[in-house]
Amino acid sequence: MPTVYLSPSTQEYNTFVTGNSEEYYANLIVDAMIPYLNASGIDFVRNDPNGTVSDSIASSNAGNYDFHLAVHSNAAPPNLAGMLRGPDVYYYATSTRGRRDAEIIANNLKQIYPLPDLVTVVPTTTLAELRRTKAPAVLVEVAYHDNWEDATWIINNIETIGRNLALSVADILGIAFIEP
Secondary structure, eight states, X not given: OOEEEEEEOOOTXXXXXXXXXXXXXXXXXXXXXXXXXXXXXXXXXXXXXXSOHHHHHHHHHHSOOSEEEEEEEEOOOGGGTTTOOSOEEEEETTOHHHHHHHHHHHHHHTTTSSSGGGOEEEEESOOHHHHSOSSOEEEEEEEETTSHHXXXXXXXXXXXXXXXXXXXXXXXXXXXXXXX
C-alpha cells in the first residue's frame, strides 16, 4: 500500500485575518483528508503538531514514503498585506517528479478555488521541506490567510479542500480515488 507523509503547518504564530492560526486550519484540512485516504487505501503518517518544520523533515526522512505533502496557508509581504489571493503550489525547482505532482495538485485546486486563474505552480530551492525531504514533496499554500476573502474561503471549505487534496494524492500515487 502506498504511504504519504502529511505535514500540516506547525506555525501557530501565523494568524488568520479572521482569527485562529495557520496551524489550526492546516490540521483541519488534513483531518478532512483522512476518510478519503483511508477509503482509497492510502496509508499515511502525520507530523507532530507540537514539532517544528525540522522535526517534520526528520520524521519524514526516517520513513519510506511515496510522497510528502506539506499543507499551509500564505501571507503576503507587509507592503502587500491583505492584497494577494490564490493557492500557490511549490515544488523543488530541479525535481521533475515534484513539478508533475505540483501540477496535479494545482489542476485539481483550480476546480474548487473561486478564481482558478490565480492558482499557481511555483518552483523554489529555498523551502526546507522541499529541499531536505527524501520523498518527492510538494508544499501547498492553500490561499492567503491575511486576505479576508481567501481566509473566509478556507474556513468555509475545509471539507472540500481536504477532499480535493486527497484526490490529488490518489492521482499522484496512481491510486483509484474512492469516496468514504
